[in-house]
Amino acid sequence: MKILFLIITALLLFSKTNTAQTPDDALRNAWFIPNGTARNIAIGGAMGSLGGDISANNINPAGIGLFKTMEVVATPVFSFNNNDIDFRGTPSSISKSNFSLGPTGFIAGGMPNRKGSGTYSFSISVNQLAGFNNHIYYKGINNVSSFSEQYLEELVANNADTISALSDYIFGSSLAFRTYLIDKVIDTFGNLIGYQTLVPVSTGVTQENDETSRGSIYEISLAYADNKQDKLYLGASLNIPLITYKNDRVYKESDISNDPNNNFNYFKYTENFKSSGIGVNAKLGLIYKPQEMIRLGLAIHTPSFIFFTDEISAVITTDTEGYAGTLTESSDNLNNNAPGQRQYMQLTPWKIIGSASYVFREAEDIRQQRGFVTADIEFVNYQGARFYSSGSAVDVSSTGYYDELNSVTKNYLKGNFNFRLGGELKFNLWAFRLGGAYYGSPYEDKILKASRSMLSGGIGYRNHGIFIDMAYAYTINKDVNFPYRLNDKPNTFATLNNKRSNIIFTVGVKI
Secondary structure, three states: OHHHHHHHHHHHOOOOOOOOOOHHHHHHOOOOOOOOOHHHHHOOOOOOOOOOOHHHHHOOHHHHHHOOOEEEEEOEEEEEEEEEEEEOOEEEEEEEEEEEEOOEEEEEEEEEOOOOOOEEEEEEEEEEEEEOOEEEEEEEEEOOOOOOHHHHHHHHHOOOOHHHHHHOOOOOHHHHHHOOOEEEEEOOOOOEEEEEEOOOHHHOEEEEEEEEEEEEEEEEEEEEEEEEOOOEEEEEEEEEEEEEEEEEEEEEEEEOOOOOOOOOOEEEEEEEEEEEEEEEEEEEEEEEEEEOOEEEEEEEEOOOEEEEEEEEEEEEEEEOOOOOOEEEEEOOOOOOOOOEEEEEEEEOOOEEEEEEEEEEOOOOOHHHOOEEEEEEEEEEOHHHOEEEEOOOOOOHHHHHHHHHHHHHHHHHEOOEEEEEEEEEEEEOOEEEEEEEEEEOOOEOOOOOOOEEEEEEEEEEEEEOOEEEEEEEEEEEEEEEEOOOOOOOOOOOOEEEEEEEEEEEEEEEEEO
């Protein structure tokens, strides 16, 4: 947990002029099991060497080189979320469902190359790689630390005077100071000697966190693949990720002592955060068939360069009973009645995928094929995520902040392997599929237990140029959620066990 202390030190360098970021912001855009067509998900997403599916645009674009005709594809997805959460020994559960759009677009395949050495294919698709629609709620008793102590640390670390405490930290400490959640400590001569929190930590408080998130990562892909005599397939895709994220959060601490004279009843922190980004990346890949039944694949995904604009508004309400009563202050009120805004660039991790498939009874006529088994192994360099200043004017202090944040990110996260395995049995017009995937923890600290696992299956029907696929995927996502982070006390966190059911349909027509 020592690495978490470094995070707070980095944030304190910058929080005086803006809201702070953490490595979790980078992880949100990198650590997920990507959506795909029903066929792709049914086999665990192991599409790296298989090809013949529009999902190849986002995995290994060489795979579209296997297409011989033009196809139009659409993929609606229905998701059902259930979160089981434990916070300081108190369990809770909450559910949420949503609709999204998986790979949708067209492929034009089998067009002869000018040199007569084979054929080429190209494709345009839109795919929701990840969805952020979720609801997290937990509640528990804490007699070790308080959310308010992060503001105390901020003021002390910056040696803030009362004028600074009132006005310079408009998204946090100034709100706490103005509502007497944090108050000054003076000596007998009336001189400021420090700050204190009015939360009675030693006797304990009830902590309650309620977050609702929305948004998604969509990717527009333009892919090209070259088929060299059905032996070697080379492909590349240019991709435009479009990211939207919104998080509405209410955090509350309440006194459990029932003492009306201890100068604290409760405080509530409300935050409305939204982020939007647009970027670019490239994917390069090849598929090689050393024998008719064997396919080997290799793909490299460059980092995405994403330009973000974030907006944040925060409100603190504190009831200090007879000390100062109930007071409310908002960041908008201290920021010309407008939310705070920041612009920056994020570099996502790169990844490399190695894969292999064995196709039973490989044949030009797919009706003669009887199935396949396929597997992918993927390495993602999570610790390679980076943040950079952007905008017309680059402030020296913000540049130093991002340098520090990038150093923290490098130590907080690590590279890790992901595994995908799947197979299909085909009986003339019908196909039956099974698959699974495992995504390892991106955290360097082994105390933070995290992983993503998926089991999936599905069926497919193909006849007279029309195909209909259906898949069901059951995903277990294990992660952690920090309600706040402190520099000089152990950091408390909730353990999340998210269970998600996805029902995916893909409909396609050969033209």
